[in-house]
Amino acid sequence: MESTTSNGGRAFSRRWVLGAGATTLVAAGTAGLTACGSSGGPGGGGTLTAFVYGDDAAKIQVAAIDRFNSSAAAKKAKGKIKLEKVPGSEYPAKLRTAMGSPNAPDIFFNWGGGSIKAYRDAKQLVDLTDTITSDPVLKSGFLPSVITAGGIGGHNYGIPMRGMQPVILFYNKSLFAEQKLQPPTTWDQLLDINTKLKKAGITPFALGGADIWPELMWLEYLVDRIGGPQVFDRIKNGDASGWGDPAVLKAAQTVKQLIDDGAFGKGFNSVAYTNGGAPAVFAKGKAAMHLMGSWEYSTQLGKFPDFARKNLGWTAFPTIEGGAGDIRNVVGNPTNYWSINARTSNKDAALAFLRDCASETYAKALIANGDIPTTTNAESLLDASPNPEFAKFQYKMVQDAPAFTLSWDQAVDPNVSTPMLTEVNKLFVGKSTPSQFVSALQGLK
Numbered sequence: 001m002e003s004t005t006s007n008g009g010r011a012f013s014r015r016w017v018l019g020a021g022a023t024t025l026v027a028a029g030t031a032g033l034t035a036c037g038s039s040g041g042p043g044g045g046g047t048l049t050a051f052v053y054g055d056d057a058a059k060i061q062v063a064a065i066d067r068f069n070s071s072a073a074a075k076k077a078k079g080k081i082k083l084e085k086v087p088g089s090e091y092p093a094k095l096r097t098a099m100g101s102p103n104a105p106d107i108f109f110n111w112g113g114g115s116i117k118a119y120r121d122a123k124q125l126v127d128l129t130d131t132i133t134s135d136p137v138l139k140s141g142f143l144p145s146v147i148t149a150g151g152i153g154g155h156n157y158g159i160p161m162r163g164m165q166p167v168i169l170f171y172n173k174s175l176f177a178e179q180k181l182q183p184p185t186t187w188d189q190l191l192d193i194n195t196k197l198k199k200a201g202i203t204p205f206a207l208g209g210a211d212i213w214p215e216l217m218w219l220e221y222l223v224d225r226i227g228g229p230q231v232f233d234r235i236k237n238g239d240a241s242g243w244g245d246p247a248v249l250k251a252a253q254t255v256k257q258l259i260d261d262g263a264f265g266k267g268f269n270s271v272a273y274t275n276g277g278a279p280a281v282f283a284k285g286k287a288a289m290h291l292m293g294s295w296e297y298s299t300q301l302g303k304f305p306d307f308a309r310k311n312l313g314w315t316a317f318p319t320i321e322g323g324a325g326d327i328r329n330v331v332g333n334p335t336n337y338w339s340i341n342a343r344t345s346n347k348d349a350a351l352a353f354l355r356d357c358a359s360e361t362y363a364k365a366l367i368a369n370g371d372i373p374t375t376t377n378a379e380s381l382l383d384a385s386p387n388p389e390f391a392k393f394q395y396k397m398v399q400d401a402p403a404f405t406l407s408w409d410q411a412v413d414p415n416v417s418t419p420m421l422t423e424v425n426k427l428f429v430g431k432s433t434p435s436q437f438v439s440a441l442q443g444l445k
Contacts, residue, residue: 079349
């Protein structure tokens with residue numbers, strides 16, 4: 001599925017490549033691939049190689065590299081950048097193959113978290129923590145929650161280089177007005193809204209359960225709101241016992257209550273997001289709300305433009321009474337990142353290039369492409385967005401977030417991601433109980 005605008009299918013494909021499909025792609029894709037780095041290894045010949053996910057948005061990186069290569073910064077650092085666009089379906093496998101070869105890329109696109117853990121463990125990454133702290137451009141150039149979200153164990157290995165993709169609670173403004181409802185800010189309000197909607201014959205939430213990853217968004221927010229971001233931080237940093245935190249069990253129990261109460265209707269496990277099923281259920285008024293990544297706006301704009309322009313509303317995920325999580329906390333895909341290979345022969349040139357991601361020129365290019373930059377200078381530029389109101393809501397949401405939790409299927413090791421998603425699906429379709437769900441996750445290594 002590819003949306004007609006910039007954040008829809010592209011955002012989905014990024015998630016899926018490192019979600020349920022990651023292990024398969026890596027296992028099947030390594031044979032027969034030729035690593036593409038600079039001649040003689042990283043940085044050979046004064047030209048650095050950068051791998052990027054080869055979708056439509058790569059044009060932003062193409063322009064940035066052209067700009068850098070003719071800049072005074074490149075001349076001072078005595079280095080230029082050569083970009084290699086790798087097709088999305090091949091990206092994780094080709095990157096892994098290349099990183100194990102003499103011709104590895106000097107700089108490479110990634111999702112942070114679990115997508116780079118193997119490289120961090122193999123000491124293949126430049127630790128950028130001190131560099132960011134000491135460099136005014138990098139330290140003040142990006143929203144702190146986004147920088148932190150891409151790291152591992154309190155260390156930073158990436159610089160933000162694409163737009164933000166928070167998970168948002170979308171609602172149908174027309175249905176809410178007809179039923180005299182207001183967007184919920186607390187869990188009790190949400191449950192009350194569910195009751196009123198069901199009495200009116202309206203399913204409260206659309207859910208593309210056939211894809212599994214939309215189900216994950218519910219657990220991500222519930223664990224945060226119940227236990228705070230520190231619960232998943234433990235898990236992301238490799239502590240599997242974190243799955244045994246009471247917040248995980250409570251979140252699973254809450255999900256079961258929602259399902260048993262009909263919050264997602266009866267056939268959600270046969271509805272997909274990828275083929276447009278869940279967005280259609282939402283846009284056609286069969287469901288009143290949809291918990292989805294920010295690309296839902298562009299998906300609806302491409303498929304149901306009248307609904308997107310007139311009736312699509314958005315709000316934060318509600319608080320849960322007694323929970324430790326702040327309503328300002330966000331889950332989702334903070335952004336994508338550039339990381340630097342520890343073997344590069346010209347770290348100065350790599351860092352000089354990465355600084356451009358904090359520039360106003362780079363931010364403007366992202367905005368023109370329909371993305372919301374994660375730079376601190378972006379807010380004043382958002383009037384140029386295709387939908388300034390939605391752009392400003394997203395930006396403020398992320399700007400104000402005390403914590404931004406990376407999507408679980410991207411944050412954990414790729415070898416854990418697939419079985420984790422399997423257990424999520426078993427919980428949602430009733431093949432496991434909340435306690436069985438927790439036990440199964442604790443056994444993942």
